[in-house]
Amino acid sequence: VMASAAFQDHITRSVLDPNFSGSDHSLWCSRTAPRKPQARRKVGEKALQRQDEQEEREYVLDSAPYSLTLAQKMGLVASPARRLTEDEWTQIKTRSVLQEESAQPCAVCREEFLLQPQVLLSCSHVFHRTCLQAFERFSGRKCCPMCRREQYETRVIYDAAHLFRHRCATRIQACWRGYVARKWYRHMRKIICPKDKQLRRKFFEAKLQELNDSFIRYCHTDTEAFLRDIDRSLSSSRRVFQQLERKSISEPQEKDWDQIQSQVIQRGVHDCPICLTALCSINPLSEASISNHQRRPTMLLSCSHLFHQFCLEAFEAFAADSRPLCPLCRSVYHKKAI
Incomplete structure (x- = not known):
């Protein structure tokens, strides 16, 4: 039961x-x-x-x-x-x-x-x-x-969820680290010149291109006025350099003038480079054959070139610079009458 x-x-x-x-x-x-x-x-x-x-x-x-x-x-x-x-x-x-x-x-x-x-x-x-x-x-x-x-x-x-979150965090960290590494590498490529010749050439080409782009970007709208400012600044810089060169050249002494005159005699200079007529002060034979009214004084330059005094004065009056250069060698000079 x-x-x-x-x-x-x-x-x-x-x-x-x-x-x-x-x-x-x-x-x-x-x-x-x-x-x-x-x-x-x-x-x-x-x-x-x-x-x-x-x-x-x-x-x-x-x-x-x-x-x-x-x-x-x-x-x-x-x-x-x-x-x-x-x-x-x-x-x-x-x-x-x-x-x-x-x-x-x-x-x-x-x-x-x-x-x-x-x-x-x-x-x-x-x-x-x-x-x-x-x-x-x-x-x-x-x-x-x-x-x-x-x-x-x-x-x-929730083990699979933990593993999935861990993989996602690892991937995010890897992407971030890769982004930081690539950013650092691009920055280093911009500031450090490579050793390879081709890479160095590309590096300087990129730098020059950046300078050109920045130059064009910051140019004024009036290009002609901008170029005139550049020419003005260049001319002023050139005048400063010329003044420095003239100040650096000292006037030759008497013995230096003798050496310069001997160099002229050895070269056998007979004509003025400006008027292409005979010089009478260096060559006595030519001086005897020339009449008194055709005789013209001669100037000897510190660069060992000879000119007629009137020809050199006319050239200096024609020149725009305050202190003209030699008509032949384009150097600053000191002159002496002979």
Whole structure:
């Protein structure tokens, strides 16, 4: 009588309460009724929002076990399996990490986990939570898609999300470091001249091009006025240099004039380079053959050139500079009448 009552109570609870789980766990898939796609999407969005707001926490997904029936207490029906402890879950997760389950794609959909929810089974296999639920609804029983183990427990974990965030952070850091290195290299190429000849030539060409571009960029609208300013500044600089050159030349002494005159005699100069007529002061023979009214005084320059005095004075009056240069060698000179 006691055994019959116990069997009747166990069968009644199994039939009337679909959520009741005894030794047979085949009804686990019918606990949650299939939802519409929109409802599942809204529930998934809310779950993701709660996951972002709250700290990631691992928890067991299976519901709490029901109290044992009289038949199970008497040993007439097999009792459900004992729930795994936290230490056992730690060992299972360690084995899953060693097997790199979270680093591999999901075995059901063959896609990366990324930030999607994942579950760890008591057999140390990892799947997408939605993929595992779809597989259990399709198969009609609770069985691992990999090892075909039944009567397993599931636990929500976030190892794949941590790995994905770590890879993203590593990629961002690598991109940033590459950007900094390229920026530093371009800056060093602009300021340091390379040793190779071709690269050095390109370096100076780029520098010259930058100067030309800046010159054109900062030019005034009136180009003619700008060029006139440049000519004016160049002429003033040239006059300054000429004055410095004239100041640096000292007047020759008497012995220096003798050496200069001997150089002229050795060269055999007979004609004035300006008027192309004979010079009479150096050559006595030519002086005797020339009449008194044709004799003209001669000027000896410190650059060892001879001119008629009137020709040189006319040249100096014609020249625009305050101190003209030699008509032949274009050098600053001192003069002496001979």
